[in-house]
Amino acid sequence: xxxxxxxxxxxxxxxxxxxxxxxxxxxxxxxxxxxxxxxxxxxxxxxxxxxxxxxxxxxxxxxxxxxxxxxxxxxxxxxxxxxxxxxxxxxxxxxxxxxxxxxxxxxxxxxxxxxxxxxxxxxxxxxxxxxxxxxxxxxxxxxxxxxxxxxxxxxxxxxxxxxxxxxxxxxxxxxxxxxxxxxxxxxxxxxxxxxxxxxxxxxxxxxxxxxxxxxxxxxxxxxxxxxxxxxxxxxxxxxxxxxxxxxxxxxxxxxxxxxxxxxxxxxxxxxxxxxxxxxxxxxxxxxxxxxxxxxxxxxxxxxxxxxxxxxxxxxxxxxxxxxxxxxxxx
Numbered sequence: 564x565x566x567x568x569x570x571x572x573x574x575x576x577x578x579x580x581x582x583x584x585x586x587x588x589x590x591x592x593x594x595x596x597x598x599x600x601x602x603x604x605x606x607x608x609x610x611x612x613x614x615x616x617x618x619x620x621x622x623x624x625x626x627x628x629x630x631x632x633x634x635x636x637x638x639x640x641x642x643x644x645x646x647x648x649x650x651x652x653x654x655x656x657x658x659x660x661x662x663x664x665x666x667x668x669x670x671x672x673x674x675x676x677x678x679x680x681x682x683x684x685x686x687x688x689x690x691x692x693x694x695x696x697x698x699x700x701x702x703x704x705x706x707x708x709x710x711x712x713x714x715x716x717x718x719x720x721x722x723x724x725x726x727x728x729x730x731x732x733x734x735x736x737x738x739x740x741x742x743x744x745x746x747x748x749x750x751x752x753x754x755x756x757x758x759x760x761x762x763x764x765x766x767x768x769x770x771x772x773x774x775x776x777x778x779x780x781x782x783x784x785x786x787x788x789x790x791x792x793x794x795x796x797x798x799x800x801x802x803x804x805x806x807x808x809x810x811x812x813x814x815x816x817x818x819x820x821x822x823x824x825x826x827x828x829x830x831x832x833x834x835x836x837x838x839x840x841x842x843x844x845x846x847x848x849x850x851x852x853x854x855x856x857x858x859x860x861x862x863x864x865x866x867x868x869x870x871x872x873x874x875x876x877x878x879x880x881x882x883x884x885x886x887x888x889x890x891x892x893x
Contacts, residue, residue: 589614591615594622594733601749601763603749605741614740618733620649621733624646625653634723638722643713646709646713652732656842666821667854668849673723679817679819735840737751738758738841750769750793759793770790770793821853827852827853834851834852834873836848836868843868850862860885871888
């Protein structure tokens with residue numbers, strides 16, 4: 564489902580033989596990526612089927628790869644579209660983060676993402692100001708509104724893209740299902756989006772690894788940069804080291820600034836956010852990439868978020884971590 568590719572690799576401490584039967588793992592493919600769910604208690608076959616069903620339902624709601632999905636229908640329709648509960652949940656949270664980030668997080672950037680992706684795939688010259696301005700008139704999340712159970716848009720050309728929040732939301736939905744089943748210990752990972760609860764097989768907080776943001780467009784894992792404790796939280800990393808635009812001698816981020824219509828201009832290459840939910844961590848990771856360090860610090864302090872921001876420099880990487888994030892580093 565995601566155009567951006569985020570890689571965070573979680574580490575499971577070796578299981579003691581006396582506890583190995585208490586924890587199980589299910590894994591598979593979903594939303595254009597892979598997933599792994601490690602948990603204690605519950606029936607493995609049932610949970611595998613339940614997780615796969617959740618992925619399919621959310622894909623049918625918000626996947627741009629599914630031509631019959633609700634979001635695909637909305638993007639093609641001229642005026643409005645009936646939406647489901649999952650779409651509404653993501654829409655409302657997106658509106659909230661859109662306002663709090665002063666438009667840095669904006670799912671209405673769909674037309675811009677399509678244009679820049681086309682340029683990247685076909686190695687075309689960068690668009691001029693006139694071309695970008697012609698697309699910017701359709702950008703602005705305030706141009707869509709919810710009327711009853713229908714989503715209405717001001718202009719037929721407006722298109723939404725929930726790729727910067729939908730996988731984080733999916734992780735939350737799976738977590739909610741596990742909670743309802745009474746499962747108290749789990750770690751969910753979907754395409755690098757994580758959500759934890761309870762304890763790992765050693766009876767300690769879950770520990771997850773975050774890789775170094777070195778340029779790599781392959782499927783191979785980068786070397787791990789650090790390991791952090793994830794205790795009943797969501798974690799997501801957004802970056803431009805896996806997915807970027809290389810054209811006319813320029814290395815450009817695939818993260819677009821909705822206000823300029825262009826790739827973000829600063830040297831931030833990676834942001835890892837720890838938040839109460841996967842959806843919040845996912846969305847704020849993208850927003851902080853657009854905002855840069857100083858503005859992100861202010862928002863994080865206000866909302867109680869913790870994050871790490873890695874920026875490129877002449878000497879390699881410069882790493883900033885909030886005080887709360889530092890305390891979680893192993």
